[in-house]
Amino acid sequence: MIRAMSTQSSSPALTADDHLILVDGSTFIFRAYHALPPLTRKPDGLPVGAVSGFCNMLWKLLQEGLTPEEGDEPTHFAVIFDHSAQTFRNEIYPEYKAHRPEPPEDLVPQFGLIREATRAFSVHCIEQAGFEADDLIATYARQAAEQGAQVTIVSGDKDLMQLIGPKVGMIDTMKNKIFGETEVFEKFGVGPDKVIEVQSLAGDSVDNVPGVPGIGLKTAALLINEFGDLETLLSQADTIKQKKRRENLIEFADQARVSKELVTLKQDVPVETPVGNLSVTDMDGPKAVGFLKAMGFNTLTKRVAETTGADIANVEASEFEVPGWDVPDHKGRMAERVETSSGAATSDGTPGVEGMMVPQTVADARAESVKAIAIDSSAYETVTSVDRLKEWCEAAFEKGYVAFDTETTSLNAMQADLVGLSLSTEPGKACYVPLAHVDGEGDLLGGGGLLPDQIPLQDALDVLKPMLEDASVLKIAQNLKYDWLVMTRYGVDIGPFDDTMLLSYTVDAGKGGNGMDELSDRWLDHKPIPFKEVCGSGKSMITFDKVAIDKATAYAAEDADVTLRLWMVLKPRLVSDRMATVYETLERPMVPVLARMEKRGISVDRQMLSRLSGDFAQGMAAQESEIYELAGETFNIGSPKQLGDILFGKMGLPGGKKTKTGAWSTSAQVLEDLAAEGHELPSKIVAWRQLSKLKSTYSDALPGYINPETKRVHTSYALASTTTGRLSSSEPNLQNIPVRTEAGRKIRQAFVSEAGHKLVSADYSQIELRVLAHIADIPQLKKAFEDGLDIHAMTASEMFGTPIEGMDPMVRRQAKAINFGIIYGISAFGLANQLGISRGEAGDYIKTYFERFPGIKDYMEATKKKVHADGFVSTIFGRKAHYPEVNTKNPNMRAFYERAAINAPIQGSAADILRRAMVRMEDRLNSAKLDAQMLLQVHDELIFEVPDAQVDETIPVIKDVMENACDPALTLSIPLQVDARAADNWDDAH
DNA sequence: ACGGCCACTTA
DNA sequence: GTAAGTGGCCGTC
Known part of the structure; x- marks a missing residue:
């Protein structure tokens, strides 16, 4: 039963009995987009995940109200959206929100759809050029409160907290959290009336509000509680005891004033729709059902139809155009069209000349916008205080995602100690958190003491762990398995996550490497600082903990920045290339599985291997003396060049194959052929080489991989190689x-x-x-497998007509070679080599095979x-x-x-x-x-x-x-x- | 010190 | 004939 909704005639004034709900549409869209799994409409792949989240939220709100209690049903209701990026704030401060990346490509078509959805639910849909949604909300909230009505803002945006008061409440329906004075105090350390004072000092990294350098939320609250407001503080700044803080407050006083203008919401917007006109109207059932049907939201369509009494079968799915979304079935194939235009795709995966003539792929468009923000490795922040680290984590929570990278003492994750880590929440904005850097100069003098200005490791982990494990923050990393293995040893279980290496591998396997440096060059036209420029290489290589912190910041923060940008470019390709299921079922879930396998390792018997090495050495020595005797001189048996000189020069044996470089081959195949002709030396060489391989690669080398702590051998699995x-x-x-x-x-x-x-x-x-x-x-193969037959014998029987019972093993062996050859893309040349028969014979076999198994x-x-x-x-x-x-x-x-x-x-x-x-x-x-x-x-x-x-x-x-x-x-x-x-x-x- | 080549190991 | 990785040798830097 639909709730009674009065269709009262619009009156300019509200009364104390009225209740106005203002839904912050814009932030909700982004939250829904990032929090919910991607969803696309069946027939044409139109992305509708955020639309779905929005509709469900709106429906729930209209049905159940804000709380289970009766009596707070809204009389007035509106969803407020941002109109455009440019607002009066950009005139005050051009950099405002300048670092904000373009919205994800698969979100763009959903903006319009969500406005459609709002109207389809018969809810007022408000936006106004030149003003942010927050300003409209502020204006409506003030007007309604002045007229005595109750106001509830539905949002999770901290910037709206300044509006909270006796008549104005705020609720975050996605997190089911009500914001009152207590919550504001927790967040800002002051009451709602002082929020803007604190924000103007602390600034806001997300919106690029500058604030005063060196002052975070904690300090800002402290100062405002002491001085009352920004102007009083600035006028008495010279009385501040802390030198740096005092200087900054004086030097950046104007910047603080600009910041205050930026964060202060405009409460006097000349609104085009008067607040009195926002009254709730009855829902038009068929209209809502028509929209939901068009979106393909079956469950919600049914629910809304039942409640409103609309007949699903008799309602046509509504039609509307989605800008930027072409004819069904076209868009989803655009990426492939770029590839299929012959010669259009170059080896590095970028579209060639013809690629420019077809519509750009989603990823190309995203790459352009991400590239537009310069990568400047000198512009990153070094985080040295717990407060700043907390603010970075806050930013991660705000965004719902964060790029993340660890720096350690070793490439081997199982024995790598954490040295620092980097975060990035938007392109161009990244930080490095040094944790265990030591003095790199004094190692001869026994230096290596922990450098100052680093957050104690445990303190940093205490701040980071909740964020790295929180389900609402997507962690983005390049080759996350490594970072997962490192962090698990510090008690952190990272999740949920995306891995840019796997994203690239999923959509581009075979087109080139998936390492970060290569991807950065391919997608961002940027070459990150090479590791060897920071740590050197070879013998003189230093571990990362010896790298100076400023140098480490440039390198590490850049990695996080680049990783974030790569994610922004590559993630949409899952949708455009229709590879989301492959990524989500075959790639991403393998990361923790493999990480745990690597962590477990396997036990090897060191003594057994040691004995084997001895045995192998003995066997080799026995072969050696015989080899030298047969050769008439000693030489390096391991050198194919010297061996070739002996065999084909001195001894005059007939050479068989040549190697790529033109030398006579001494491969096992050639040596065995010579042995078959009755020569003694070659077979001894073959035996020696086998023992040599077993010794050097296995019995000698494996014990060196036994981890001293776990006493087990931990291999490393590559998922994308x-x-x-x-x-x-x-x-x-x-x-x-x-x-x-x-x-x-x-x-x-x-x-x-x-x-x-x-x-x-x-x-x-x-x-x-x-x-x-x-x-x-x-059919024959399938039948054989169903019947549990010997597949190679069956193949031989089918090809040569011989019965399976009592079959000559050599015949079966030939059929087996052919079966394997088929899997390998058979050639007469290869099969002939494998079976030691002529090319002609091999060709006949293949012909017969194809006839039997067309x-x-x-x-x-x-x-x-x-x-x-x-x-x-x-x-x-x-x-x-x-x-x-x-x-x-x-x-x-x-x-x-x-x-x-x-x-x-x-x-x-x-x-x-x-x-x-x-x-x-x-x-x-x-x-x-x-x-x-x-x-x-x-x-x-x-x-x-x-x-x-x-x-x-x-x-x-x-x-x-x-x-x-x-x-x-x-x-x-x-x-x-x-x-x-x-x-x-x-x-x-x- | 690094990289190419050749050889050998597996599925 | 497919897909991988490692070790020794040896020429080049």
């Missing part, structure tokens, strides 16, 4: 631990579980071939066609892999990119599936009350550490998550199969 969506692992790479040879498996045996635990390895069986069967839709050929041709036309290919979950140079004229390169493009959807889809499993795994284990810990990922395998007693219970859960990882987004036409085993070491579990 492959074109296909696979992860990579480094320092150490735990994705290439030997498994093929007996000697190699000894290394794997050194990866062990803790006492009382087992290692569980769970791997997908033939996941890439299964994905291929699904994508290319091959769908494979179709898939390959379609993929090649697509990559040439679009410059990218996609996985089954929509991840893109770009090949910007696929149209090169060099036939070899062209074929190479084509093979890569054929492989990418297969490899990438498998990678997506495992990512989905990983994102869900921890929750599923937790809710099953299992203590299994996910430790490693190796492309088709996950390794867990599981308490002995829980192994049997855990394995089915792991298998279930992995085998059903595609649900509910997608149903594969083949089953996924996971094999899992438990053992005390990785080799036995595998």
